[in-house]
Amino acid sequence: MTSKKENPLHSLIAGTTAGAIEAYVVCLAGCACSSSTCLASFVTYPTEFVKTRSQFGGKRESPLTIIRTTVREKGITGLYSGCSALVIGNAIKAGVRFVSYDYFKGILADPQGKVSAPKSLLAGLGAGMMEAIIAVTPSETIKTKLIDDAKRPHPRYRGLIDGTTSIVRQEGIAGIYRGLFPVMMRQGANSAVRFTTYTTLKQFVQSTARPGQQLPTGITFAIGAIAGLVTVCVTQPLDVIKTRMQSLNAAQEYKNSFHCGYRILTEEGLLRFWTGTTPRLIRLVMSGGIVFTIYENVIRVMGGKA
Template sequence: MNTKKEKPLHSLFAGATAGAIEAFVTYPTEFVKTRSQFEGKRESPIAIIKDTLKTKGVKGLYSGCTALMAGNSLKAGVRFVSYDHFKGMLADSQGKVSTPRSLLAGLGAGMMEAIFAVTPSETIKTKLIDDAKRPNPQYRGLIHGSVQIVKQEGLKGIYRGLFPVMMRQGANSAVRFTTYVTLKQAIQTRMRTGQNMPTSVTFGIGAVAGLVTVYTTMPLDVIKTRMQSLTARQQYRNSFHCTYRIFTEEGILRFWTGTTPRLVRLMLSGGIVFTVYENIIAVIGARSPDK
């Protein structure tokens, strides 16, 4: 794999824009996935959508969306800048990055985004969604909710679930980037020299990368959601205790609750993010797409 580094500001801008667009387009699937993972009665994705539309309207499917858009924008920017940086560090003397090193670069990028972007935004988003299903929600939106969470729990409150988020994001980025670049490289070797990869192919590769990511990291996502819920402090001592309780009380299949909506989101997400990123990078003059 070629290690041509993008300019950090180009990577940040392209990644942040791609992340914000992806978050808005796919948010209803994230809402349904998160709702289905809370403790209590199991609800199907269709039942959650019907209930939300009936009680809250279409706006209800976007509860917590602003938090995720802001966090996703920052997350994607940090992810691409970090991945490019680690990829450059791990390149060999010929400027190539092996699959194991690509995995390591993705893991590092995931850890960075978990610390600087994902944990705060995911915690706030999860609490807003959990609160929205109550008869009398206490949070009036992103700003009010964030202020109240910090008032009630301190800064520690918005960093609840940091460990499972770091594990999930590290695994997400490692699997997603490695799958993407491996498939991309395999396709490019079959193309004529100098031929650009079609946008539809880029989208398809990104979607496959999203599919692989979902099934390999789903348990970490469920644990993350539980640790960031409004009742987490009363239910679980830490991530390991949460894992133990889910396994012993609800069964191993509970770790894959919310797979369908997350699968839809990450397949769309992978396609949208990589396609938007590649095209923005081309437009701002960093390089030609997929060249």
């Protein structure tokens, strides 16, 4: 990210702020806001909802079919099932991600503060593992179960608090840690690919087009968006397995993540691993641009060197 080791508190504040704003932007709906904000809200979180719904087992449905069916049966608000879990989880995981990445990067950086692509990959992998354990698995499990429950004729859960307490009461703490292994694999791969792509592109631009200068917000956003695009293409199969392992009936259908992957491959075909690519691509390209841009600017405001 930056050429010097960041203050952990600065990284935590900047990362949490970036994650919360990104999640709020993608989840805000049905509010009295400007048309541009509502448009951004409409385009983004529903892509996460559609992506998750499309990755469940059973009959394959196109994104448009999922949207039409959901709106017809549940109304527009049905497209925002599990949104609250994502907002809270996003804020926490982004803070953990940037603190962890900056910590590992500081250990691996050369005397000039530069990080090679392999070392950036390793630092990103470590950051992804940390965020998976601390924040992502619980929030993603709750979000996935809420989305899965919402497609029932008579949903069991009445929102985030009721859903979380019901899951913990019925399944214990392990109930919100379903799919920990595939989440660790996905988040490790996500962060490794995302940070490596972002750091490599940023260092290249700074060393060629703008040596010794801070990057404009537009360029930072574009680099972050490209990092999101590359991440989706590389890690989508892990995301599909993660969703299946966190669904309501996962315990009855799959022995473990490897069994889940084997069943998807043998029963549904290789291409099933890339189900939900388009909606996830829209979300991660936008979130990549938003998160990295906000992070860099918050660090800059707090006196760091972005």
